[in-house]
Amino acid sequence: MSYVLLRHRDIADIDQIDVYEKNGGFEAFRQTVTRMKPGEVTDVVKASGLRGRGGAGFPTGVKWSFIDNKSWPHYVVANADESEPGTFKDREIMEGNPLQFLEGVAIASYAVGANAAYVYLRGEFWQIAEFLDKKIAEMEQAGYLGDKLFGTDYSLKIYTHLGAGAYICGEETAMLESLEGKRGQPRIRPPFPAVHGLYGKPTVVNNVETLTNLPPIITHGADWYKTMGTADSAGVKIFSLSGRVRKPGNFELPFGTTFRQLIYEYGGGVQDGRPVKAIMPAGASSSFIVADDKVLDTQMDYATVRTLGADLGSASVIVIDDTVSIDWVINKTIHFFKHESCGKCTPCREGTYWMSRLIDRLQDGARSNADVDLLLNVAKQMQNKCLCPLGEFSTMAVVTGIERFPQDFRKA
Amino acid sequence: MSLAKKYPKEVKQILSKYPPEHKRSAVMPLLYLAQREEGYITKDAMQDIADILDITVTDVGAIVGFYTLYHDKKEGKYRMQVCTDLPCALRGADQFMESLCANLGIKVGETTPDGVVTLEAVTCLAACDRAPMFQLQSGDGLTYYEDMTVDKTMELVRALREAGAEVK
Ligand SMILES: Cc1cc2nc3c(=O)[nH]c(=O)nc-3n(C[C@H](O)[C@H](O)[C@H](O)COP(=O)(O)O)c2cc1C
Ligand code: SF4
Ligand code: FES
Numbered sequence: 001m002s003y004v005l006l007r008h009r010d011i012a013d014i015d016q017i018d019v020y021e022k023n024g025g026f027e028a029f030r031q032t033v034t035r036m037k038p039g040e041v042t043d044v045v046k047a048s049g050l051r052g053r054g055g056a057g058f059p060t061g062v063k064w065s066f067i068d069n070k071s072w073p074h075y076v077v078a079n080a081d082e083s084e085p086g087t088f089k090d091r092e093i094m095e096g097n098p099l100q101f102l103e104g105v106a107i108a109s110y111a112v113g114a115n116a117a118y119v120y121l122r123g124e125f126w127q128i129a130e131f132l133d134k135k136i137a138e139m140e141q142a143g144y145l146g147d148k149l150f151g152t153d154y155s156l157k158i159y160t161h162l163g164a165g166a167y168i169c170g171e172e173t174a175m176l177e178s179l180e181g182k183r184g185q186p187r188i189r190p191p192f193p194a195v196h197g198l199y200g201k202p203t204v205v206n207n208v209e210t211l212t213n214l215p216p217i218i219t220h221g222a223d224w225y226k227t228m229g230t231a232d233s234a235g236v237k238i239f240s241l242s243g244r245v246r247k248p249g250n251f252e253l254p255f256g257t258t259f260r261q262l263i264y265e266y267g268g269g270v271q272d273g274r275p276v277k278a279i280m281p282a283g284a285s286s287s288f289i290v291a292d293d294k295v296l297d298t299q300m301d302y303a304t305v306r307t308l309g310a311d312l313g314s315a316s317v318i319v320i321d322d323t324v325s326i327d328w329v330i331n332k333t334i335h336f337f338k339h340e341s342c343g344k345c346t347p348c349r350e351g352t353y354w355m356s357r358l359i360d361r362l363q364d365g366a367r368s369n370a371d372v373d374l375l376l377n378v379a380k381q382m383q384n385k386c387l388c389p390l391g392e393f394s395t396m397a398v399v400t401g402i403e404r405f406p407q408d409f410r411k412a
Numbered sequence: 413m414s415l416a417k418k419y420p421k422e423v424k425q426i427l428s429k430y431p432p433e434h435k436r437s438a439v440m441p442l443l444y445l446a447q448r449e450e451g452y453i454t455k456d457a458m459q460d461i462a463d464i465l466d467i468t469v470t471d472v473g474a475i476v477g478f479y480t481l482y483h484d485k486k487e488g489k490y491r492m493q494v495c496t497d498l499p500c501a502l503r504g505a506d507q508f509m510e511s512l513c514a515n516l517g518i519k520v521g522e523t524t525p526d527g528v529v530t531l532e533a534v535t536c537l538a539a540c541d542r543a544p545m546f547q548l549q550s551g552d553g554l555t556y557y558e559d560m561t562v563d564k565t566m567e568l569v570r571a572l573r574e575a576g577a578e579v580k
Contacts, residue, residue: 085536086499123481124537124547126554159429164440164479167535181436181465183478199434240540242499248541284498284536318499332498336535342478 004228004236005212006252008096017138020099026144028218029106034150041111045214047222049234054079054170054207055282055313057233057302066194067112068202075203076109076117077179078211081163081170083122085336086283086316089238089250090208094121094128097212098135102158104211106144107218109156112204116157120175123164132160167340171388172205174342185344186388207314209238229255233301241267243319244274260296263319274321278405281305282313284333285393287400288326309400326401326408331359337394348391351382355398362409372409376402415446415460423464436465439475443482451491451551452483480534481549488523488530490572491549492565496533499540508544509533511562516569528573 003010013019020026032041046061067074078101082090093101109117121129136158139145147155161179168174169184176198178184197203213235217225226234233255239262242248246268253262259279263269270276276296280286287310289295298304305312320329338352358375362368379395386392402409416423422445430437439461446457453476455469462469476482483491494512496505509520516524516531523530539545542558546565557568 082538083536085497086540087536088538088540091538122538123479124554124556127556161429161437162440162444164443165481166479178440179437180434181439181467181475183474199431242540243502248503250541318502320502324502329498332501336497339535 003252004216005093005100005209005238006096006250007100014100015096015098015135017099017135017142024219025099025215026103026142028215029103029110029144030150032107032110032218033152033154038111038113041107041218044222045111045217048217048225049222049229050210050213050217050225051233051302052207053209053213053237053314055084055285057312060206060210063194063206064108064112064204066192067204068195069113071195071202072113073116073201074112074114075198075201076105076112076114077172077175077198077203077205078105078117078119079170079172079175079205079207080119080121080125080128081167081175082125082208083167083170084283084285084314084316085333086242086280086318087240087314088242088316089240089314091125091128092250093208093212093238094125094132098132099139100215101208101212102132102135102139103144104214105158106156107214108204108206108211109158110154112202114204115155116159118179118198119158119160120169120179121160121162122169123162126162129160129162136160166342167336168342168388168390171390174388175205176203183342185342186390188387230299230301230304232303237300237315239300240314240316241319242316243280244271244321244324245269245319246271255301256299258297258299259291259317262300262317263296267319270319270321272321272323274323276319277322277324278320278326278329280310280318280320280397281315282311283316283318284336285313285396286310286318287396288404290404326405327359327362330397330401331363333397334359334394337390341390341394345387345391347382347385348387348394351378351386351391352394354378355394367411369410372402415442415457416464419445427464436467439465439467439472440479443472443476447482448551450486451489451549452486489528489550489576491530491532492546493532493534493537493549494546495535495537495539495543497536497540499536500543500545503540503543505544508560508562512565515562515566526573526576528576529569 008014042061042064050060051057105117163169166184169178173187174184193203229235239251251266276291279289289308289310302312334355338356341348341352343349379398382395426438426441442461446453458472459469462472494509520533544560545558548555
């Protein structure tokens with residue numbers, strides 16, 4: 001099967017505008033602007049079953065249909081913050097196949113009536129931002145961006161904006177605050193960005209991978225897209241595979257591929273031939289899945305992974321083998337979230353602080369079952385009390401780690 | 413010299429990205445511009461930015477304090493930011509960091525006596541399949557170094573030291 005998203009692996013120099021054009025590039029955008037009404041584009045995307053790839057898996061066309069048409073202008077913001085530990089797919093898309101991503105931004109912008117779109121990149125993607133700026137300039141020159149596109153009244157500009165090292169800015173309302181020149185702290189919702197987004201105007205925020213799916217969906221149609229994947233999760237997904245596998249990397253595969261196929265067929269198996277002990281399917285925000293034969297043969301799509309007591313999220317699959325103790329793993333995740341908590345609400349700010357104190361104490365050797373109970377208790381107390389999902393994320397590995405791997409925490 | 417005088421073209425280009433009534437959005441790119449030469453942001457530069465954007469210097473300072481890639485203190489010429497987050501640590505990042513410390517003769521967070529390298533531990537940089545890895549931050553921007561070894565890293569440090577000596 002040829003690639004739908006990572007097409008640079010099939011076609012050399014697809015980041016060059018002439019090569020991209022020769023391979024059908026910008027035909028989808030031309031078709032939408034010259035032959036489709038914005039609502040028709042939204043209908044195709046709805047029918048395709050495309051779900052957001054940033055983590056939440058929300059249906060993309062449905063999200064677009066919430067945009068408030070009584071308030072103008074509208075904005076599109078592409079989420080290129082990619083900071084979930086274990087996630088490195090958006091980076092490969094932007095480095096390898098940037099024009100398909102930008103064409104996706106353009107299609108989304110047309111669909112929701114935006115004349116300006118921002119690509120918000122994490123600050124570390126400084127070189128990628130420069131590269132995208134160059135590609136945007138080339139698109140302007142070639143007449144794919146700017147005023148009165150394809151002889152119609154539709155105009156569009158795309159701008160890049162660099163963050164500066166803050167995981168929380170991947171959360172869409174924190175991202176909008178950051179883009180407005182403020183500290184990146186989440187807003188209280190509702191109102192949602194579709195009504196009150198960038199500069200208080202209706203805004204759609206979509207992940208890079210989500211947007212990169214749009215040109216092929218327009219070109220080949222919703223039915224084609226649904227031939228890939230499962231009934232619950234249509235199409236292809238880029239799985240970022242990391243941890244103790246022989247060949248870590250990005251693998252573009254249809255939803256419904258099993259964990260076993262991903263880890264053994266594509267990832268070359270576990271280092272030193274050890275058994276898989278645990279899987280974190282959504283990066284550091286994951287719950288732990290206890291790996292056994294049945295789990296390894298489970299299909300990866302949003303609904304099926306949920307039956308294992310975890311979320312597929314951004315499909316950043318971290319593989320942990322039996323040489324690793326889970327208390328060490330949650331030490332890493334707790335310190336990550338403590339560092340990244342934006343400090344706006346007390347349960348998350350204080351909770352991540354106390355969890356880090358407790359896990360340090362547990363690891364310093366003074367291991368006591370009472371401290372394990374206390375840690376579990378602090379994590380559970382935080383749940384459902386935080387202002388944004390980051391606080392909740394910080395508890396997932398702690399609670400499921402202690403509950404599903406008690407032997408790694410408790411003294412007999 | 414003020415930022416607007418020193419970089420008139422860049423400042424204008426940055427402001428052009430945002431609606432004029434929302435020019436505050438330009439604070440982040442302007443801070444990167446201010447950080448370009450010395451690798452950190454001076455009080456004067458913060459005042460310049462506040463003046464350009466019609467916000468207070470306290471507002472600007474709050475932004476500098478919130479984001480980890482902005483610095484208000486002079487450190488080593490290069491910040492070597494090694495990822496020791498979970499996926500990298502599962503592939504040996506902690507041991508890599510330990511050997512770097514031993515080879516450089518400094519602890520995490522410290523700067524080499526010649527002022528060339530500050531060693532820092534950071535969270536995931538979206539390069540988890542290429543551990544051990546780090547980014548090198550200087551005023552001019554950021555470069556990724558992936559699939560690294562201690563030997564390759566020490567070679568890079570030697571090259572940075574030589575380049576630094578030439579500049580002096
Ligand atoms: C703490 C936190 C971090 C997030 N980080 C990212 C991120 O790095 N990239 C991303 O696309 N979405 C991230 N999201 C999800 C976004 O808030 C948002 O749901 C997503 O960008 C919507 O796009 P999609 O519908 O195309 O997935 C994050 C959410 C939270 C709560
Ligand atoms: S949950 Fe954490 S990251 Fe989210 S708003 Fe509260 S303090 Fe900030
Ligand atoms: S964990 Fe180090 S780059 Fe992702």
